[in-house]
Amino acid sequence: MKANCKQLTFNDFFENFDDFVNTKKPMFLELFENYIDIKSFIPHEFYESYYSSTGRPRDYSLQAMILALIFKCFFSLPKISILILFLSISSELRSACGFTSVPHKSQFSRFMTDFYHEINLMFHRLVDITQPICEEIDPFKSSILISDTTGFEGYVKENNPKFFNSILKASKTLAKVLKSKGQGEDFNIHNHAYSKMPKTSSANDDIKLCYLNGHFGYYLKANIVTDDLGIVRHIDFYEPDEDCNVDSPDSLKDKYDSKTLIPVLENFSSLHPSFSYKYFLGDSGFDACDNYEYLCKDKGIIPIISINPRNQSDLPETGFNELGVPTCPNDHSLTMKFDGVTREKGRADRLKWLCPKSNILLAGITQLISLIILYRTNNTNHPRAIKSIVTQL
Structure with a gap:
């Protein structure tokens, strides 16, 4: 009868163990180690803040913490807990980061919270480093500046559908009461429910009620600036003073867009004064006289902005004579x-x-x-x- 099992010898075990130890690293980690010196990208202020905030040596180096979070973004890991799982089962990833043990979840959370400003400094340092690369890849596309507003949805109770449904239920009850009294013919249940929603989240005042992506929600508003290559140049969380009581959600979004462009580009210019651009691309939300004057007169940039249909008149198009008079x-x-x-x-x-x-x-x-x-x-x-x-x- 043929044996179902193979007898292992010490020689076989040694060969298998040698193959395991000498397994080639993943190509991505090799490229990262060969071409990226993370120390050269970290500002000196980051080192000072990280190592001077405690009176004793850190358990994990600054480079290791940053590399782990960078790999999290590279691998599109949605949560810190999944990053910790990857670090636990992958010795190659731990070695590439410089960890001898895996940090706790709270250590990553505190790192991102306590050193937000230093991470921002590192981001803008990399923007300075990559600008010549973009210009070398395509001089024309790197001379085009693109800006758009977006929002990051917060993990707050107000974004739970049950929260809005409870308010909507109360509005429906009110509508029934008004109807029983012969009132409320023009009562709009959904508009009343939206008007009763809080303007900011109870957990974080920076997360506000906004109309983004076709619906209301609680977002942290931001403005993203890129070049025509699609390489991010600036991320700004500027928040203007605005009145939320407007005629329509689209009007609220356009009002926010038109007010944020100048402050955002001013912040960008102050951080990177040597950068110059020829063109600016933007959607119809930036169609405002102040933006045109700022781009053309102050920055010498040619604006290419879609005309906002809300700013147009029903009259036929106005012409001009030979002297430029309408x-x-x-x-x-x-x-x-x-x-x-x-x-x-x-x-x-x-x-x-x-x-x-x-x-x-x-x-x-x-x-x-x-x-x-x-x-x-x-x-x-x-x-x-x-x-x-x-x-x-």
Whole structure:
């Protein structure tokens, strides 16, 4: 009878053990070790903050903690607990990070919380290092700046569907009460429910009620700046003072977009003053006079921004004559009349132009009203000299 098991010898065990020990590292880890010197990317301020915040030596080095979190992003691991599991079962990954033991979950959490500003410094240092690389890869695409707003959904109770459903249930109950009393014909249940939702999360005031991705939710708003290669250049969590009580959710989003562009680009320019760009690409949310003036006049950048349909008029398109003066949208042969400059707080200065026909009609109305005044004051001897007579009354 043939044996079902093979007898292992010490020689076989040695060969298998040798193969296990000398197993080639994953290609990714080899590339990382050969081409990346993580120490050169860490700002000196990061070292000072990390090693001076305690009075005793750290259990884990700064490079090891940073590498572990970088590998978490590389492998698209959603949670720290999964990263810890990978570190526990992979000796190659532990060795690449520089760990002799696996840190606790709370140590990673405290690291990201306590050293947020230092991580931000490291990010912008890498932006400076990678800018020449982007320019070498494609000079044209690296000269294009792209910005867009986004939001990071918070893990808070307000984002749980049950939270909104409880408010919606109360609104439905109120609607029934109003209906029983013969009231509330125009009562909108969903609008009432949204109006009762808190403006900020109870766990974190920075996580606010926003309209993003086609629905309401509690997000941490941010503005992402990239070049045309798709390489991130700046991440800004600027939050303007805004009124949430607007006509529609889309109007709220456009208002936020238009107000954030200038402060975000100012922060970006202050961190990287040597960077220069030729073009700016943005969606219709950035269609505002202040943004155009800032990009063209202050930064020398050509803006390429979609026109916001909410800023358009139902009138036909206005033309221009050879001198650049706008013409009447209904009759391009008529030149518009300049009517001064409009200056409002918080808005860009605007030039006012009146339709020549409307100006003539207003002049006619003025003459007729003056005639009525002359008639009622018994001064009808010179009805055609109305203006001079009225001013003397």
